[in-house]
Amino acid sequence: MKKYWKSLEELKDIQAGPETLPEPLPEFSIEGLTEEEVSNKIKSNRRDFLKTLGFSIGLAAAASSCEVPVRKAIPYLNNPEEAKPGMSLHYASTFFDGHDFCPVVVKVREGRPIKVEGNELSHITCGGTSARVQASVLNLYDSARQKHPMKNGEVAGWQQVDDEIMEKLREIAGNEGRIVILSSSVVSPSTLKVFEDFKAKYPTTEVFYYDPVSYSAIRMANKSTFDKPAIPSYRFDKAEVIVGFNCDFLGSWLSPIEFAKQYAKTREIGEDKQTMSKHYQFESYMSLTGSNADKRVAIKPSDEITVMLNLYNKIAEKSDMPLFDAAPSPVNIDEVAEDLFNHQGKSLVVSGTNDIYIQAVVNAINFLLANLGGTYNFERTLNTKKGCDQKMAKLVDDMEAGEINALILYNVNPAYDYFDVQKFTDAVKKVGLTIAISEVNDETARLAEYVCPDHHYLESWNDAEPYTGMFSLSQPTIRSLFETRQGQESLLKWAGLEPNYLEYIKKYWEENLFDKQDQYLTFHDFWIHTLQNGIYELEAETKTCPLYDFEFLGVNANELKPQKPEGLELVLYEKIGIGSGKQANNPWLQELPDPISKAVWDNYVAISPKYARENGLTQEDLVKVNGSFELPILYQPGQPYGTVSIAIGYGRQHGGKVANGLGKNVYAFSKLVNGSRQFNKGSVTLEKTGEKYPIATTQTYHSMEGRPLIRETVLDKWKADPASGNELHAINEKKRVTLYKKPVYEGFHWGLSVDLNKCIGCSACVTACQAENNIAVIGKEEVKNRRIMHWIRIDRYYSTAEPDRQGPEDIHRIEPDNPEVVHQPVMCQHCDNAPCENVCPVAATPHSKEGLNQMAYNRCIGTRYCMNNCPYRVRRFNWYRYVTNDKFDYNFNEELSRMVLNPDVTVRERGVVEKCSFCIQRIQEKKLDAKKEGRLLKDGEIKPACVQSCPTKALVFGDMNNADTMVARDMENPRMYNLLEELHTLASVGYLTKVRNKEAGHEHDDHHA
């Protein structure tokens, strides 16, 4: 095209070409951008402006139309010295609620106690916990707690309450009127001294102890036969033969955490320990302990004395000791007697029946077997369970007679758990002044004129001496949430003393305990160190063994006759979660599946399937019990024919919104017999109502269907071949063929091993996991819909000694009278070839470089494909929004109880899948600790919540890449197998076979078919 030029200069430019044109200078320079970019950036015109404007307005409108909830985060005005946001602090403390005892370490985040762990320094529990201990932290944030003092049901101030109470107490004491402190068992020496000081002020004061689940017969029997009115230490760890009679020592009897730990020691086997205890259990309901026994014999409660006497006579015969008349034993006891006799000094016989004569026979057997001083010794005596049933009964009589002028109810709830609630309630009304020191405005507190709310143990100072010479301390981990006051301080105040319990304890320790040690020079040092450790243990004093006084049994020979009640014999028992009912308002415990029946949220009439069928009763039939109340039927294999068992702890009326109205209160069936309150002397009649009452259970099929899910063997076979029972593992390993490369992990490769021989099924891990990982409680209806959220569950299967491969069998069809039971904890197996990972369309569940199967909640869209494809079924779906939803009015629905949430773990939204993460937050924390300190991780340093809570140390976690770790050694153990290993999922969880100590040939051998 022709170019025209306007001037000569322009012509020159055109001829020279565009290169010579002067470069336009950017208006301003921007570092790191090319010129073009700059020029583009600064170019802006009206259109761009309008575009930007329109877009911004649109975006602002869209953003502001979304409702974003306002959340307040209040920073520390004055940061406490120790507290670092995001870091947890740990305080040693002691859990004791008048019933269970456990030295603990409390994890505190930003001033909130959020988790309770066992204190590993304690020689009693060695770091073990129970479900109830684990759940106790939630009670702190329970909205049912009494928040301020009350007078006659009206809110009152402390000042007013104190003035009036002191005035009235003075008056009563002045008139020589009887003042009674009715307390739960007290193990705190300082509290005992508070009682003394109170008595000094009001000399007419008497202290009574009351335990709903009483052990007073043990004290009575020991007084009569050994002249020692105390509960001895039982040493299951020293026993090679253990015989239990109706004694759930692993679950609820006396000190179950301690006993579980001891028991597991005897069940441990390995290259250097080829022996194992032999455990016989004679019992009248299927208890957790019975489910672990090598040989379990179902007996009627009325037969217990007969069986026991026969056992005594058999042993006595051999050792030329006096014999007692006994009816012939309904079961064969030759083997037990033989075994016991052969293990003198290394055996232990215990009975959970609260009957003086039975306990006297137990003592006699232990005495004959020379167990005294060994497995059964009085070197240290147990200080819990101080209640005396006779005294309590007398007190109620006196109250009824109007002889008691003032009653201080301290941490007791007889208006719920006394056997004659009506009598107690009426009697209380005849007492002039009634004061309840209670955490909750419960059934009993409601009867009192004054309610003085007590601190939760996590808000309290306290000390404890559960065994003579073994002390521990409690310290507050949070300032009291409500207008509560520690019970001891109330008593001190009323006694006219300085209500400062901390100083009081310190003074007591300085005066009484400081001298007994020589490690610390000043009391301050001693106190600080003890407080830090939480425990302080003195050497046990060696005492001479007492001699057994046979006269007692001789005199009472007539009482040793069995008394057969009319009708079905009834056994009352404590559930692992709910116990005596004190913690019934704890949703974690209500939703903890019973280790045996797997039922939640209810109590029921457990009945032998055979008996039920013969009498036309089917599962979930609502029956009228003794014509007074209705409970559903539950088929319980192992329940002796002609007996039923019902759990106590239910039927609360004023326990709180969770507990109220669940199940029925059956305390009324306990009876005062032979001077003690007995739980298996009742009898019932059942009357069909024709209605059905659904029971929510987390497992409805109870047979392994002959699949090799739990592999077991017997001790002798294991000794001959450590891989016995696990032959399939080698076969499966050989068959392992794949086109894909085996995944390689260069750093850590996390793994978990589960020793099925040590797992007793106590379910502490389930609650620990729930607390650690913010797991929702979903309530009975949803559990019934099979939607429980627990990340770890314990599968329980029944099996019969005879191979039974009749095809599909469920509880309605399989009716073993006395099945063997196995417990198998199942959590995410963190498969290295995980079926769930491949199928997720959005890659929300990837595999980590350390072998963990992870869940990215933010990415999950909830197709549930992973759940379907997980052969272990460990994945959990958030079917509803479980947080702040009135339909799920449990701990996630209240501001207060949400304080227990672990800030390290996301609270999951509705519609996402969740599952066990091996407590990745704990792995990360410990890894960072090690990194900061510039060291390698130690084996056993990382403990997922389940591992940490386990009282028997059945679970071991660690790095499988390091051959020296415990878990790596377990993985090489010939007993090790992976669950469903034939699917080639390459699971990171290994199970060690269960070994039973019984004769070979009896074990069912259905794996090899």
Next chain:
Amino acid sequence: MYNKSFRGVLIKGNKTYGQITSEILAPQERKAPLWWFVSMGISTLGMLIGIYAIFITISQGIGTWGVNNSIGWGWGIINFVWWIGIGHAGTAFSIFLLILRQKWRTSINRAAEAMTVVAVICAGMFPMLHMGRIWMAFFIFPYPNSRGPLWVNFNSPLFWDVVAISTYFMASATFWYLGMIPDLATVRDRAKSKIKKAIYGLLSFGWVGSARSWLRFETAAIIMGGLTAPLVIAVHSIVSMDFATSVMAGWHTTVFPPYFVIGAIFSGFAMVLTLMIIIRKVFKFQDYVTEGHIDAIGRILTFISLIMGTAYSTEIFIAWYSGMEGELYTFFHNRIAGDHTKAFWTMVSCNAIIPQLFWFKKIRHSMTMVFIISIIINIGMWFERYVIVITSLTKDYLPSNWASYTPTWVEIGIFVGTLSIFVIGVLLFIRYIPMMAMSELKMILKGTSIITNSNKSKDHE
């Protein structure tokens, strides 16, 4: 070439071109009959139930369904697979038969394709609804993003489901619409009201019927058909892989892709039969959809039914042959016998046994019998999906997890809703769109149906 003397005429009644147009468009040019409004009303009610159930699902959560931790999928996925199966009919009909140059398809393909489109819409709702977080459903699309970028899991069949179904839906809808253009133009030309003219004018893209247009049109149809044909196979193969790639006993089966595709065509053809029998009866289209058509479909169904029977037996044989505990249990204790016996045997009898009645000509020619069997087949196919989804999940590897499943009213409500949407779709179709491909009928008319003396003599030669 179509041999009239051997196979009879396709369109009876010696129609003229004009007759075809007026007869096929007659129902639409009349006022809508009362039954149309009644059915519309009932299905709208059903749809409202469905919408309410969907509202409950989305507002409260999947918890309102009967599914649980052991059985993650229930009616949602059963119905999804069932609808997708039905959605195979149209495309299979038009495309396979188009490629195979089967002329008898012309009176049926339009309706079959319409059914496909509606069925796929119904099917497509379920994977969305069964998601826990439907508001995050867009995560399933692989699009560049600022999250890493984070891509979808290309290993997951669920992702390919989305790809296949959306592609299939778009392809079938396009194919259907493309084929309609000349007919829409006919409607436009015959329209009396201005609005109708404008709407159909818009829809027919100004079709004038020039030779060039026809040429392009036919080429496009063949190309689209060729492209869509593999999709028919792909869609249900991928759906089957949702199950086949898993480790669940009863799902982990290599026979699934062909078995599912065949099953889908089976249910699709059955649904076509159901629909066509109603349409030909109601609109008196017996001349267009002749007994010969029904007979042909019947013969196809007999054959497919045999394949279904073979597939069922293969599955059982392989379960036994594998010797695997889980497989054996699923098939022998949970399907053939056990809790789900009824569902299993309903499936077998409805799909593999009852359709064998089509061997009898008498039955193939009895419209009542054909109608009943076509419905039975679709019930059977629903149970097939039920058996697959539910039995494998209820009793899987660990007996501790065994659970049962019962749908809630919400799940049933959604299913009722989709059934209603399907009916509404069909009702709208028969009211506003030429029910048969008039242009195609006219194309084949001369060669297949017009009986003239000259033709007759030619055939004899």
